[in-house]
Amino acid sequence: MQNLIFLAEGSEPTEGGHAPENPLGFVPVEAALSLVVFGLLLFLIWKFVAPRFEQTFAERTQAIEGGIAAAESKQAEADARLAELEKQLADARHEAARIREEAREQGAQIVAEMRESAQAESSRIVEHGKTQIEAERQQAVTSLRAEVGALATGLAGRIVGESLEDEARQSRVVERFLADLEASNGTTSGSVN
Amino acid sequence: MFGTTMAASGGEFVAPGPNSFDFSKQALFHIGDTAVTKPMVQLVLGALVVFVFFYAAFRRATLVPGRLQFAGESAYGMVRNSIGRDIIGSHDFIKFVPYLVTLFFFILINNAFASIPGIQFPTFSRASMAYALAALSWLIYNGVGIKKHGLLGYLKLQSVPSGVSPVMYPLLVPLEFFSNILVRPVTLALRLFANMFAGHLLLILFSTGGLFLLEYGGIGYVAGPLAWVLAIAISFLELLVQFLQAYVFTLLNAMYISGALADEH
Numbered sequence: 001m002q003n004l005i006f007l008a009e010g011s012e013p014t015e016g017g018h019a020p021e022n023p024l025g026f027v028p029v030e031a032a033l034s035l036v037v038f039g040l041l042l043f044l045i046w047k048f049v050a051p052r053f054e055q056t057f058a059e060r061t062q063a064i065e066g067g068i069a070a071a072e073s074k075q076a077e078a079d080a081r082l083a084e085l086e087k088q089l090a091d092a093r094h095e096a097a098r099i100r101e102e103a104r105e106q107g108a109q110i111v112a113e114m115r116e117s118a119q120a121e122s123s124r125i126v127e128h129g130k131t132q133i134e135a136e137r138q139q140a141v142t143s144l145r146a147e148v149g150a151l152a153t154g155l156a157g158r159i160v161g162e163s164l165e166d167e168a169r170q171s172r173v174v175e176r177f178l179a180d181l182e183a184s185n186g187t188t189s190g191s192v193n
Numbered sequence: 194m195f196g197t198t199m200a201a202s203g204g205e206f207v208a209p210g211p212n213s214f215d216f217s218k219q220a221l222f223h224i225g226d227t228a229v230t231k232p233m234v235q236l237v238l239g240a241l242v243v244f245v246f247f248y249a250a251f252r253r254a255t256l257v258p259g260r261l262q263f264a265g266e267s268a269y270g271m272v273r274n275s276i277g278r279d280i281i282g283s284h285d286f287i288k289f290v291p292y293l294v295t296l297f298f299f300i301l302i303n304n305a306f307a308s309i310p311g312i313q314f315p316t317f318s319r320a321s322m323a324y325a326l327a328a329l330s331w332l333i334y335n336g337v338g339i340k341k342h343g344l345l346g347y348l349k350l351q352s353v354p355s356g357v358s359p360v361m362y363p364l365l366v367p368l369e370f371f372s373n374i375l376v377r378p379v380t381l382a383l384r385l386f387a388n389m390f391a392g393h394l395l396l397i398l399f400s401t402g403g404l405f406l407l408e409y410g411g412i413g414y415v416a417g418p419l420a421w422v423l424a425i426a427i428s429f430l431e432l433l434v435q436f437l438q439a440y441v442f443t444l445l446n447a448m449y450i451s452g453a454l455a456d457e458h
Contacts, residue, residue: 020210020211020212020215021211021215021217022211023211023214023215023318023320023390024320024386025320025321026320026321026324027319027321028321029227029233030232030233030319030321030322030325031321031322031324031325031328032325033233033236033237033322034236034321034322034323034325034326035325035328035329037236037237037239037240038240038295038296038299038325038326038329040240041240041243041244041295041299042291042292042295044244045243045244045247045291045294045295046291046292046295048248048251049244049247049248049251049269049291049294050269050290050291050294052251052254053251053254053265053266053269053270053273054287055254056251056254056256056258056266057266057270059256060256063256
């Protein structure tokens, strides 16, 4: 460095007296340096800068386009899902309405059946009562007939004053009396019936 | 800078001139016999800044960009889309994007050095550096055209206008050849160089002139500060010019390439 500066100082006097250089003049060193420096910078930018920027631009374009496509497919998927769900919902509503209708019909049917069976039961009970009453009446008639016979023979024996000890005679008299009674009773009951 | 020292010592204002752009006597250091001057260092520094910026931007590149990555992508994308794709067309622009991006940011940073405190010198006000870039542009757009159409086909494309009666050819063909093949690199280089050169000269003039007026006294107490205010205004104008020149240089490159790739027009 010291040498260089010394050199510079040493070279000065030889140029000192010259007229100022022409600003348009050609200085080969400067032109060459300009070309070399520009060439190096061009090489660096060609080799390293431009490819990286172009790559980034391309990637960005791709990312944006890919993003748009992805969003579109997501949207379509969501639309399809929504349509499906709406269809399912409509089906479910339909089903519910159907089930409600069915239940109502079944309910009405059950009520009708119950009413019918209750009716049958009540008429059965009434019928049963009637037969029971009839049987009891029959039984009463039978026992009455025996009692009335005994009473009547007792009474008649006492009135007539004659003992009707004899079994056969007594029975004959009672039978005859009852037959008479029945005949008269038959005409009256026949007229009632 | 030179103006101030001269003014202080001589007592008479020395307007800034081409001297202000001559660093040959102010070498920072030497490599062999070659004097390394400030603009040369700036050139290297500019390239470093551009690469470090882009490197840092893509170092941890993710799909969702961070702040720095977003800045890098916006810068890259601006040149890629608004210059590359819109001018060259979506068919073959992609292989020219690195060239256009490098060109734009390399020139932009080197122009911006004119306004960065501590540097304050536009690199491309050294004409030779602009010549080099213009020469490279010339090689590239012609090379691309020749590769696509063949040498004769390309010369015909650039020199023979279509839709014109052949009677006019003797007049038009040399003119077209001259304007499309010969003049383009010259205008490219001179446009960049002259804008940077003039802007910097103007700034030096207003700032050193302002100082001289202040030292002169009298009406200079009013005119000096006024000159500095103007210098500040011109600095902002220069910021615009720096961007515009980088943009125009890159845009014209894209248009030349697109013209060279065009099918018969």
